[in-house]
Amino acid sequence: MNLKLQMIGTGSAFARKYFNNNALLQDGDFTLLIDCGVTAPLALHQLDKSFADVDAVLITHIHADHVGGLEELAFKMKFTFHRKIKLYIAESLTAILWEHSLKGGLYQAGEITSLEDLFEVCPLTPHQPYSISEHIQVELIPTEHIPGKNSYSLYFNDRFFYSSDMIFNPDLLQYLVKERSCGKIFHDCQLEGRGEVHTTLEELMTLPEDIRKITYLMHYGDNKNEFLGKIGEMDFIEQGHIYLL
Numbered sequence: 001m002n003l004k005l006q007m008i009g010t011g012s013a014f015a016r017k018y019f020n021n022n023a024l025l026q027d028g029d030f031t032l033l034i035d036c037g038v039t040a041p042l043a044l045h046q047l048d049k050s051f052a053d054v055d056a057v058l059i060t061h062i063h064a065d066h067v068g069g070l071e072e073l074a075f076k077m078k079f080t081f082h083r084k085i086k087l088y089i090a091e092s093l094t095a096i097l098w099e100h101s102l103k104g105g106l107y108q109a110g111e112i113t114s115l116e117d118l119f120e121v122c123p124l125t126p127h128q129p130y131s132i133s134e135h136i137q138v139e140l141i142p143t144e145h146i147p148g149k150n151s152y153s154l155y156f157n158d159r160f161f162y163s164s165d166m167i168f169n170p171d172l173l174q175y176l177v178k179e180r181s182c183g184k185i186f187h188d189c190q191l192e193g194r195g196e197v198h199t200t201l202e203e204l205m206t207l208p209e210d211i212r213k214i215t216y217l218m219h220y221g222d223n224k225n226e227f228l229g230k231i232g233e234m235d236f237i238e239q240g241h242i243y244l245l
Ligand SMILES: O=c1ccn([C@@H]2O[C@H](COP(=O)(O)O)[C@@H](O)[C@H]2O)c(=O)[nH]1
Pocket: 012, 013, 014, 063, 065, 066, 146, 165, 196, 197
């Protein structure tokens, strides 16, 4: 069974040409939304889709380009579609997501007082595999992004790695490829400047050729086209395209 990956956005946090780095992972007629940033509703609309097409959502960390669209998703599910979808999120982030991000907009006395009033919350323990659909299995891998902020990368089906936002960790990439049969890497890529909270193109270019060959770049800036031909054996993943995995 082929899974389909469609990035609804491939942009860095403040990109204007590209939507937030969020994705749809499709297993037959089941659709998982990976992160749900501020631009997710419009990004879906431009693909002739909406939250009605989403069966579950998986969150990697608490930044607006990854969770800023959850308020609309939650309201739509509750009051328009009358569905409670599964919310997959690290157990360390559930209280933070509600108390520090969603409660302000979604709280409604007697009606919406917790995440569980909106979602079927599925708290995930890092380093454990979870079955999300018949052919989608995910494992959270804690990775460094912002000091003091829990942030997770995703390892699907013991086959492909989705960094979300992380600083460079070549040892992890080597381990996944050499020891865990990783065949594709979707990696955030800061095109210019120092990689204080992300991995830079310069850093990714230091990876061995066999890893670069299976690496697809995402979470990039508006000037991405200036870097065409300057990314070695790597490829840019394109917003809206459907990739068979
Ligand atoms: O130390 C920092 C922390 C944050 N930033 C900026 O904020 C965004 C955060 O969004 P991401 O989704 O993690 O990209 C980041 O890109 C930086 O632009 C920073 O510069 N320095």
